[in-house]
Amino acid sequence: MKKIKKIKIKLNGKIKLIPENSKILTLLNDLNIPIKKVAIELNQEILDKKKLNKIKIKNKDRIEIVHFIGGG
Amino acid sequence: MLIAKKSFNSRLIVGTGKYKSMSECAKAIKLSGADIVTVAVRRVNITDKKKPLLMDYIDPKKITYLPNTAGCFNSKEALRTLRLARDIGGWKLVKLEVLGDKQNLFPEMIETLKSTEILAKEGFKVMVYCNDDPLMAKRLENSGASAIMPLAAPIGSGLGILNKVNIKIIRSQIKLPLIIDAGLGQASDATIAMELGCDGVLVNTAIAKAKKPFEMALAFKNAVLAGRQSYLSGRIEKTLMGKPSSPTKGII
Numbered sequence: 083m084k085k086i087k088k089i090k091i092k093l094n095g096k097i098k099l100i101p102e103n104s105k106i107l108t109l110l111n112d113l114n115i116p117i118k119k120v121a122i123e124l125n126q127e128i129l130d131k132k133k134l135n136k137i138k139i140k141n142k143d144r145i146e147i148v149h150f151i152g153g154g
Numbered sequence: 155m156l157i158a159k160k161s162f163n164s165r166l167i168v169g170t171g172k173y174k175s176m177s178e179c180a181k182a183i184k185l186s187g188a189d190i191v192t193v194a195v196r197r198v199n200i201t202d203k204k205k206p207l208l209m210d211y212i213d214p215k216k217i218t219y220l221p222n223t224a225g226c227f228n229s230k231e232a233l234r235t236l237r238l239a240r241d242i243g244g245w246k247l248v249k250l251e252v253l254g255d256k257q258n259l260f261p262e263m264i265e266t267l268k269s270t271e272i273l274a275k276e277g278f279k280v281m282v283y284c285n286d287d288p289l290m291a292k293r294l295e296n297s298g299a300s301a302i303m304p305l306a307a308p309i310g311s312g313l314g315i316l317n318k319v320n321i322k323i324i325r326s327q328i329k330l331p332l333i334i335d336a337g338l339g340q341a342s343d344a345t346i347a348m349e350l351g352c353d354g355v356l357v358n359t360a361i362a363k364a365k366k367p368f369e370m371a372l373a374f375k376n377a378v379l380a381g382r383q384s385y386l387s388g389r390i391e392k393t394l395m396g397k398p399s400s401p402t403k404g405i406i
Contacts, residue, residue: 087191091236092199093200094198094200095197096200113200115198116207118243119207119209119242119243120198120242121238121239121241121242122193123238124284126234126256128237128238128241128272131241133204141336146197146238147197147198147200148194148195148196148198148208148238148242149193149195149198149208149209149242150193150194150195150208150209150219150221150239150242151193151195151196151208152169152170152172152173152176152179152194152208152358153169153170153171153193153194153196153222153224154169154170154171154172154192154222154224154309154336154358
């Protein structure tokens, strides 16, 4: 079996290894992220939630997933 | 209270930070009667998926979420935060708070003004945390802000309204909703704000960190109502000397 190549990304400030050619949507689903309750940034650009299954993650991509928490 | 053409029942806005738990926060909000709550935008905890979510405790369909840029120290950070907030659920009503000093937490007004102009152009309805400076309040009003929110005192300080005169001047010179934000310590501070003619108050620490947050939430609710009623009733003139309350005629 061919070994899947991994790429290195930065997810919410932490380095993470993910399989090459992963889509954003796959990553979010793997992490159990409630997509309707978050916003997602790829290299400081906000992503259109309708296009998450089309965007491939590249090596060294910086992804931020944010939501609302208690605050003043 | 009317903000950006939307009507709200309560003149009290409360923060959702600093509570012991989400359930305590939700109960305090309910008791306060507030229909707007401020919220922060932060990274999702990827590792701890069991952490409770704010939206599971406070329903954004029933209570208006007011995303806040607390923790931002320049325009770039604040704009990024609010654009993300808008993307979470279409929120356009936001609170802009650009801080300038990590110790006194005073607003950085140059960056605040710059951000207000950009956000207003992008269609945001911006409620702006600002200094109690009448000139700056006017500048913000002319820059497309939706509400002016001067501080009473430094955030979380509990010092109450330090400069009542400035707040009165601001009130007399701006038409936008005027909401006292930050620095209140007890319910009577909210009454004073309302008696000065403010449209509302925003409170977080004074409720969340009170020994009895539920009771304090209720106290603030009543204080805001009392202050508003008092303001609308028209107070008596202040005089130096006393005036008897009972008739002086017919004294035996």
